[in-house]
Amino acid sequence: MLTSTYQRLEHHNGTVRLTSATIEPRPTGPTGPTGSVGSAGPAGSAGECSVLLAPAAIGVCRSDLREINGTRHLRRDFGHEIVGTVVACRPEGLVPVGQRVVLDPHPRVRRTSGFAELVEIQGERAEVAAALVPLPDDSPAVRSVFVEPLACVCHCLSRLDEATRAAGADPAGPVAVIGAGTAGALMAAVLSARSVPVTLVNRGRPRLDFLQERGVLPRTVLRTADETAGLTVPRAIVATAAADTATLGLAARVVAPDGLVLLYAGTQPGQAFADVDLDTLRREQLTARAATDSKTFQLVGSHGATREDFTAAMDLLDPRTPQRRELGRRLDRMVTSVLPLAQGADLLNRLARGPFIGKPVLVPGRPYSDAPQGAAS
Numbered sequence: 001m002l003t004s005t006y007q008r009l010e011h012h013n014g015t016v017r018l019t020s021a022t023i024e025p026r027p028t029g030p031t032g033p034t035g036s037v038g039s040a041g042p043a044g045s046a047g048e049c050s051v052l053l054a055p056a057a058i059g060v061c062r063s064d065l066r067e068i069n070g071t072r073h074l075r076r077d078f079g080h081e082i083v084g085t086v087v088a089c090r091p092e093g094l095v096p097v098g099q100r101v102v103l104d105p106h107p108r109v110r111r112t113s114g115f116a117e118l119v120e121i122q123g124e125r126a127e128v129a130a131a132l133v134p135l136p137d138d139s140p141a142v143r144s145v146f147v148e149p150l151a152c153v154c155h156c157l158s159r160l161d162e163a164t165r166a167a168g169a170d171p172a173g174p175v176a177v178i179g180a181g182t183a184g185a186l187m188a189a190v191l192s193a194r195s196v197p198v199t200l201v202n203r204g205r206p207r208l209d210f211l212q213e214r215g216v217l218p219r220t221v222l223r224t225a226d227e228t229a230g231l232t233v234p235r236a237i238v239a240t241a242a243a244d245t246a247t248l249g250l251a252a253r254v255v256a257p258d259g260l261v262l263l264y265a266g267t268q269p270g271q272a273f274a275d276v277d278l279d280t281l282r283r284e285q286l287t288a289r290a291a292t293d294s295k296t297f298q299l300v301g302s303h304g305a306t307r308e309d310f311t312a313a314m315d316l317l318d319p320r321t322p323q324r325r326e327l328g329r330r331l332d333r334m335v336t337s338v339l340p341l342a343q344g345a346d347l348l349n350r351l352a353r354g355p356f357i358g359k360p361v362l363v364p365g366r367p368y369s370d371a372p373q374g375a376a377s
């Protein structure tokens, strides 16, 4: 073990604090719920393993802020956009020490806060191995915090491709993405890189201005919801923070009759639109026919990401592929701040209470460098 004490950010009663933690051997219990964040000690039961991960960079996601505010449903995943290096593994060899990884938050492991100098991860061996996705040594740490959200976006765009094929529609046909947060901006950037005509729609102007001013996306693809009169597309994706009725109504308005509406946005149990149970549709990745007064269309759910989606996301950011460098540069421009862990509590407390645009990143190591990382740090 390299060290027995380390610093991490934890939240309690709506406030984030920097705390000092100790790695202590503890007996292991049954595997907890997906992404449960709590104490995790070295492995103690057969079939279990524990890994210590040293994050080089952690992206801040809206869901982290929801956890701080107590408004997140079902999952606990505080600090999950992690790029780091494995510094210890028991039993030895399950994941090589020195391996750079990104965290896949979907496998069922128990872990401590991801906003930390070290993250203690524990669980069934197959789950822990699945949660740690190898990252090439030459991938820039800060840019790589986008691998996890980009994997979810790759998954969503694969679902769109499948549904497009099944409907016999044009796979290169136009797409309207509704919601210009991180997910929507990534979707629009990836579709643009594939030469698919895309319109990114947002209810308010500030996010569109941010993306334009930073050179993430050109003005020509950005529209406020008020500017969508006359817009009709065969395919639309709902990628807002919440799948509220107004947003789904907008998607239903812009999609052509018999078109596709892909549901990616967060849903809550019991939520419905046009008699379709949205939460079940999204979580179980179903397809349903929806009807409004003026048309019928297909609603398609997208949930999570697979190892293949993580591979696809890393491939999209591979700096050795010249035609993909531009996508990486666009994502770099979405990074609003790169701060040490010591400033993380103030940052998260401020973001949890105010507007949240762009991608803030915390870097626990000292000194910080965005040069490609080597082995163990």
Ligand SMILES: NC(=O)c1ccc[n+]([C@@H]2O[C@H](COP(=O)([O-])OP(=O)(O)OC[C@H]3O[C@@H](n4cnc5c(N)ncnc54)[C@H](OP(=O)(O)O)[C@@H]3O)[C@@H](O)[C@H]2O)c1
Binding pocket: 061, 062, 152, 178, 179, 180, 181, 182, 183, 184, 202, 203, 204, 205, 207, 239, 240, 241, 242, 243, 244, 247, 263, 264, 265, 266, 267, 302, 303, 304, 305
């Ligand atoms: N399907 C999956 O597998 C999957 C995976 C990861 C994330 N997600 C979900 O994807 C969604 C987008 O994630 P993100 O990181 O891009 O979030 P985000 O940055 O918070 O999204 C911001 C967008 O949501 C809009 N918005 C904010 N509050 C809203 C509300 N109450 N009602 C309707 N729209 C609202 C914003 O509009 P303004 O600019 O006008 O405020 C903006 O368009 C989240 O719901 C997340 O849970 C899904």
